[in-house]
Amino acid sequence: MITAAKCVVAVLALASAFGVAFSRQAVHSALFLTCNLLCVAVLYLLMSLHFLGAAQLLVYAGAIMVVFLFAVTVLAPEDEMLGKWNDSYKLTGIAVAALLGACLMVVNSRASLADLAAPEQGSLKQFATDLFGKFVFPFEGTAFVLLVALIGVVLLGHRRLRDLDRGGPSRD
Amino acid sequence: MTDGMITLFLSAALFAIGSIGVAIRRNPLIMFMCIELMLNSANLALATFSRYYARIPETLPDSIELVASKDLGSASDGSIFVFLVMTIAAAEAVVGLAIIIAIFRTRKQVDADELAELKG
Known part of the structure; x- marks a missing residue:
C-alpha cells in the first residue's frame, strides 16, 4: 500500500521536476517547483519522518516559494528571453546530466537498504x-x-x- | 526493490533533471529553481539513508565489525542533518534571490549569458 503510494508520488515528483526545468515561463516553473516540493514532503511523511515532512512544507513549500514567486513578479522578465535556451550548451548539458544521472543510479543501486520498521x-x-x-x-x-x-x-x-x-x- | 530504493532512485533522477535545468536555461531565476531542486534531491537521499540505514548493526553485512557501538549515533541524526540543510537552503535562497534582483535593478535585464564581467 505504502509502496504503491510512494510510486505514484514519485512519478508526480518526476513529472513536476521536468516541468521546472523545461517550462517556458518562470511562473510555471515556480508552480511546478511547489508541486515537486509538496511531493517530496508527502514522501517524507510516507517514510514516517513526520517532522521532516512538516518542516519541508513550512520551510520550502511555504517560505521559499513565497520568496520565489515574489521575485518572479518583481523581475517580470521581458518576453523575448522567456523561451530562450542556452543553445550552445543544450547538447552538452543534457549529455553531462544524463551521465551524472546514470552514475548516481548505478551507485544508488548498490546501496543495501533494509526494510526497517517505522520509527x-x-x-x-x-x-x-x-x-x-x-x-x-x-x-x-x-x-x-x-x-x-x-x-x-x-x-x-x-x-x-x-x-x-x-x-x-x-x-x- | 525495497521501499527505500524508490526514493533513492527518485533523488538521483531529480538531481540529474536539476543539473539539466542549470545547464540549458538562461533565465537565472529558473536556474536558481533548478539548484533548489538539486538541493532538495540531496536532502531526499539523506533522509532515505537515515530512515533505512538508521539502526546500522541490523543492516551491516556480516563481514564488517564495529569498533564501538557508541559510534553509531541515534536514529534521528539523519533527520537533524536534513533539518539543518533545509535551514541553510532557506538562507541561501533568500541571498541568491536578493542578488538576482540587485542585478536586475542595475542591468534592467537578466540573462545568464550576458553577465560575463568576471571573465576579465
Whole structure:
C-alpha cells in the first residue's frame, strides 16, 4: 500500500521536476517547483519522518516559494528571453546530466537498504532531545547563518549601496 | 526493490533533471529553481539513508565489525542533518534571490549569458 503510494508520488515528483526545468515561463516553473516540493514532503511523511515532512512544507513549500514567486513578479522578465535556451550548451548539458544521472543510479543501486520498521512514536522526542542536546552547536550556528543572511539581504536590497557609506539611508 | 530504493532512485533522477535545468536555461531565476531542486534531491537521499540505514548493526553485512557501538549515533541524526540543510537552503535562497534582483535593478535585464564581467 505504502509502496504503491510512494510510486505514484514519485512519478508526480518526476513529472513536476521536468516541468521546472523545461517550462517556458518562470511562473510555471515556480508552480511546478511547489508541486515537486509538496511531493517530496508527502514522501517524507510516507517514510514516517513526520517532522521532516512538516518542516519541508513550512520551510520550502511555504517560505521559499513565497520568496520565489515574489521575485518572479518583481523581475517580470521581458518576453523575448522567456523561451530562450542556452543553445550552445543544450547538447552538452543534457549529455553531462544524463551521465551524472546514470552514475548516481548505478551507485544508488548498490546501496543495501533494509526494510526497517517505522520509527516508533517517540521518534520526535528523540529528535528534539538530540537537536537541543548533541547538536545544539550546529543548531545555534544556523541561527547565526540566518542572521548573517538577513543582514546581507538588507544590504543588497538597499536602494543605493553608496548611501550606506555616507552614513545612512537616502531619504527620497 | 525495497521501499527505500524508490526514493533513492527518485533523488538521483531529480538531481540529474536539476543539473539539466542549470545547464540549458538562461533565465537565472529558473536556474536558481533548478539548484533548489538539486538541493532538495540531496536532502531526499539523506533522509532515505537515515530512515533505512538508521539502526546500522541490523543492516551491516556480516563481514564488517564495529569498533564501538557508541559510534553509531541515534536514529534521528539523519533527520537533524536534513533539518539543518533545509535551514541553510532557506538562507541561501533568500541571498541568491536578493542578488538576482540587485542585478536586475542595475542591468534592467537578466540573462545568464550576458553577465560575463568576471571573465576579465
